Amino acid sequence: MVPTGTNSERPAHGATPAPARAAAAGRIPAQRVAPTAETGPAPGSAPDPGHAPGHAPAAPAPPPRRTTGRAARRGRLRRAGESAYGLLLLGRHVVMALIVLVVLAAGVWTSWGTAQHAMFTKGKERGTLTVAACHDDWCTGPFTAGAAGADHPRVRIDATVTDGKGQRIPVVLKPGTHDAVRTGLPGLLYAWVPLGGALLLASVLLAGALRLHRSAWALGLAGVGVLGAAFVVL
Template identity: 80%
Template sequence: MRRGRLRRTGEAAYGLLLLGRQVAMALLVLLVLVAGVWTSWGTAQHALLTKGKERGTFTVGSCHSSWCTGSFTADPAKGDDRRSVRIDATVTDGKGQRIPVVLKPGTTEAVRTDLPGLLYSWAPLGGALLLASILLAGALRLHRAAWVLGLAGVGVLGAAFLGL
């Protein structure tokens, strides 16, 4: 028995809606991952690519709610000493700590260049991996890929937490 034209059209439209949902969710997962990489790269590029940038040691002088300020002692022939430089408070242990850093070009903002600082700079990617894993498992039903992304996200965030 043959189905009617109206029913075939309805089934085709429903199939297109399902396909559209899958494509939209895949694009959302991709957007979340790209945003995580983009956000992480804003800080990680300075920690990874230090050639031609002012490198040295940051000594924590005082800390406020989100920033710590202190002095910057440049490595020989790598830049000039500065009296007032700031760094994110979450990457320091407090007053008196000495941290290897690089200065963002044209600013007085420092980025930690040792392993804990590098791991911390990739923390937004870890969060994006966790969020993407939830979207993959819930919306796209890709459970194995979700586990891989989720464990990678937990690994990045855990390493950053333990490193600092």
């Protein structure tokens, strides 16, 4: 059998084929070869980002989901519920803040009814009360006026500010009454005891309801200071 091709017709190993040599010489235009996954892109051409070698093409983005009427209603109800909860929380804080203010105002008002006489004694009857008898809440005895005023055979004073029968206490009389108020530091601190209790109660409300821990500590320490000082001097 005659072979279909001879060694003379086959190109030598490593030799450039004739059409390629002719294309290189400029006589025959070079044919463009499409790049494949094995050969890669042609020299000088920009790489295709959607068809990078070794990477699969990116999947198309899914179409946007349409919001149904039920989902929209559910979203509106949720937003309305969150708004209602926020309003309730705000209302709760406002109410608790008002309660704290009312407690403090009540403490100041109660204390001021006695403290004003212990602090401002000018123009009032000042003197000494000698305790003669004590009952459940009040002690009574004769009042001896000082530089100005008149003596009274019987006036009364809160039993908390006395040590019992026979004690002599510097007092001032409330205008138009026979009620005596102790003067000096003990009387002044005792007059502000209701405010001290109000400060303690307000501190509990601030810490528990409003979560204002620093303010609660400040009010609590102030209340403890007033009550403690009044207990020590009395």
